[in-house]
Amino acid sequence: MGSKKVNIIISIVAAVVLWIYVVGEMDPRVTKTFHDITIRYTNEQALENYGLDVENYGTETVSVTLTGNRSAINKVKKSDIAVVVDLSDAKLGTNKLTIHVTPPQNTEVSRQSLSNANVEVGNFITESKPIRISYLGDYGEKEPTTLSLSQENVNVSGAEGAVDKVSFVRGEIEKNDVGTKKKSVRTSLTAVDKDGNAVKNVRLSSTTVNVTSILYSTKSVKLNVEVKNQDAGDLERTFDLPETIKVKGSAKALKKLKEITAEPIDLSSVTKDQTVEIKPILPDGIELANGYSKLLSMKVKVSSTEQKKVLSLDEDAVQILNAGDSIQYTVESGTLKVTVTGTKKQLSEIEENDVQLSASIKDLAEGSHSIPLDVTCDKECQAVTVDPSSITVTVKNKSGGN
Secondary structure, eight states: OHHHHHHHHHHHHHHHHHHHHHHHHHSOEEEEEEEEEEOEEEOHHHHHTTTEEEEEOOOOEEEEEEEEEHHHHTTOOGGGSEEEEEOTTOOSEEEEEEOEEEOOTTEEEEEESOSEEEEEEEEEEEEEEEEEEEEOSOOTTOEEEEEEESOSEEEEEEEHHHHHHOOEEEEEEOGGGOOSSOEEEEEEEEEEOTTSOBOOSEEESOSEEEEEEEEEEEEEEEEEOOEEOTTGGGEEEEEOOOSEEEEEEOHHHHHTOOEEEEOOEEOTTOOSSEEEEOOEEOOTTEEEOTTGGGTOEEEEEEEEOOEEEEEEEOGGGEEEESOOTTEEEEEEOOOEEEEEEEOHHHHHTOOGGGEEEEEEOTTOOSEEEEEEOEEEESSOOSEEEEESSEEEEEEEEGGGOO
16 A cells, blocks of 8 residues: 555656656756837826936847747747836936836846946026928929928927027928929928937927928029118228029919019128128019028228329429519428329329429529429329428529529
8 A cells, every 4th residue: 555655646746847857857957138119208297297308228128038938938028028117216317217027927127238328418498489491303404492381390308408409490391292282291300400300309299290392493684783882981992792593483474574673782881701691572473592581792991982093193293382583492302202092093194294292492592492382183182292302402593693
């Protein structure tokens, strides 16, 4: 009887051992690594309660290695592995937060590529940003044009550092959504930086906008600009005006258009080099072509108008005044250099015969005298001088005889 019980126990133990052996052979323990598992960040509301928000999550994915029986491991999908970071304890600044990994049933985590995530937290702000529409595709000589938007701006919310990166909010219109007749479509919006790259971790008050657009023809026409007071205030202003301007509108509106006139430009207040805006007066139904508003300006270079012109004269050019009938005289001067100061335009009109030199010998006794010269200019100028400023005159009285 006793031996029978022993045999039964031995049989059961043998069966268990055999089962364990078979299972081990048929369903061995294995490991498998799952890559790029998305980290789920939780309890963001806790940050908002303190006026904070995530500026940069830093880490978005992690790799996890699981161990378990082959039958269990083979059933695992990446989505079955829970990877969570709790934000409830995050503070303003950089936070090193634990990455919690929960494996599927009958498996265990043997390794994970990262244990912590560096999360940047900033103060929560909201700012209004403009909407800009981009038109996709090649339109040749025609230009897609936005006629109206259901709203011009969008509120962008998030951490201060992220919101500050947002330059504008972009909507994109496909080529087949624009035609020669106005058409309205609704498009999604994306917050982007100054280079057009999407900015992460911000929220928009509106994620779509209704855009009414049309495909316009373009045309280059003559540009007329009246420039006033180019030489005001003893300053000379030089500039280059664009001769043509590119505009857009319906084919009918452009057909008879030959030229565009801009508002007059007064340069009297321009006293240093600068760029001056040109403001075209556009007829109804006509707009500037895309990108042309940035080109509608002229660079003005300012310089002093004071220039000098030197004229060489001899003593024959000197008029002797108050000589009287009883006086003889001779003039010794050599070459006289007359310097005329004025604008470039003024100097271009002045010649030697426009300069008058004179000297008075009234009441002079016989002998040699140094007489100051007077110099004048018949044409408009700023100043005129002569060098030397005096001449030598020898005076002899006729009544003195030989």
